[in-house]
């Protein structure tokens with residue numbers, strides 16, 4: 001359990017908000033107050049996120065913090081604002097968007113550096129368009145749990161500090177209740193924040209924003225011959241690494257619009273996301289995405305496409321198509337390098353050989369044919385013994401082998417894998433430990449989220465908190481929660497997640 005740092009804030013008045021983003025000229029945002037919710041209550045908090053900004057996690061349950069993180073009380077020094085941005089949605093230019101329900105309070109300096117705190121679902125803003133400015137408890141729980149789960153998996157992400165709720169009714173497909181999730185990130189600037197100014201031919205604002213991002217988050221790039229080109233290259237690299245991370249755990253974002261792409265390469269906006277269960281490379285997690293633009297396989301190319309949209313927006317500053325192209329060309333090599341590194345670790349291969357790619361591809365091919373559960377497969381792979389002299393491998397490998405409908409295909413692949421493992425120095429035991437440290441036992445399966453959401457709708461938040469505790473340590477054994485690592489139950493096959501949030 002992380003402990004709170006000495007001197008952790010126990011009242012909101014002990015928070016000292018800085019104004020990094022708010023110091024930009026007014027064109028970039030609208031200052032406004034969050035809209036209070038009636039009788040807010042505490043739902044859950046992340047002590048790990050709290051430690052990052054020096055807040056005593058226990059204090060988050062207190063009325064004064066609940067008021068602050070619902071938007072009912074604005075602490076001294078905070079300068080609440082909603083930022084403007086635009087973006088491409090499902091590949092089509094959508095024009096102006098902006099924080100339609102997210103309100104930035106300001107930033108806090110903590111042990112891990114500067115973090116902005118943003119209330120998602122805190123009321124209407126000038127960018128709300130037809131929306132009500134609210135988020136529902138269901139979607140806030142999903143965002144809260146997945147942000148913290150991804151952080152624990154080592155994938156760059158925005159964080160979630162706390163969720164509060166209110167009985168105020170909110171209309172979605174059915175009537176739900178309002179909730180606010182407080183997110184944290186060094187910055188919430190998006191690709192779409194740059195597209196916004198480029199689309200309006202406003203080079204001055206474009207430059208101010210790019211300079212702010214470079215000076216604050218990428219100071220090393222300042223001395224480069226063309227810092228804007230280097231910014232594009234670095235964001236492209238980070239995006240490629242983030243998506244390699246997604247692919248390696250079977251995470252599907254669901255709405256990779258350019259307004260949901262972070263300029264820091266963080267996973268941003270947990271809406272209709274999903275973790276791959278029965279493996280299908282073309283799986284689409286978002287029910288609304290009928291064309292499958294954001295399917296598991298397409299995420300890789302879409303990440304690149306989104307970087308092109310950013311590159312296009314930065315072009316007036318980079319001032320050379322060739323230079324921008326060069327910056328964008330780092331994407332595939334960086335993605336493949338990172339994915340290769342992650343997959344080697346997932347297979348317990350500490351060395352690299354020429355045939356490894358074919359071996360790994362072979363595994364994905366048989367996973368696809370048998371629609372094997374992604375998480376269970378990699379977790380059980382760690383149990384495979386390199387040598388089983390004279391023994392019946394079918395029996396020994398049963399828990400792993402039985403995940404495949406086509407067992408002969410698995411047997412064939414296992415022969416190749418064993419032959420490869422013989423050239424690894426690690427013992428079975430050492431390899432298993434290493435593999436269990438990178439292949440999670442627990443991921444946020446949709447049905448798990450659904451179960452704790454249903455409990456929460458009945459006023460019981462213990463499930464959210466328990467699931468968070470498990471997802472914070474996804475590589476460990478949690479004997480009391482063995483069931484959460486199992487294959488999804490039959491009813492889960494009918495779960496659909498959409499953009500409604």
Ligand SMILES: Nc1ncnc2c1ncn2[C@@H]1O[C@H](COP(=O)(O)OP(=O)(O)OP(=O)(O)O)[C@@H](O)[C@H]1O
Nearest residue numbers: 097098099100101102128131132133134260269270
């Ligand atoms: N209920 C709502 N009220 C007002 N605006 C909304 C609402 N839901 C979505 N929007 C706005 O619609 C646009 C696209 O929505 P999207 O679902 O990508 O974002 P989001 O989930 O609200 O926020 P974020 O990207 O900050 O996580 C954004 O401008 C967003 O602020």
Ligand SMILES: [Mg+2]
Nearest residue numbers: 259260268269
């Ligand atoms: Mg969004």
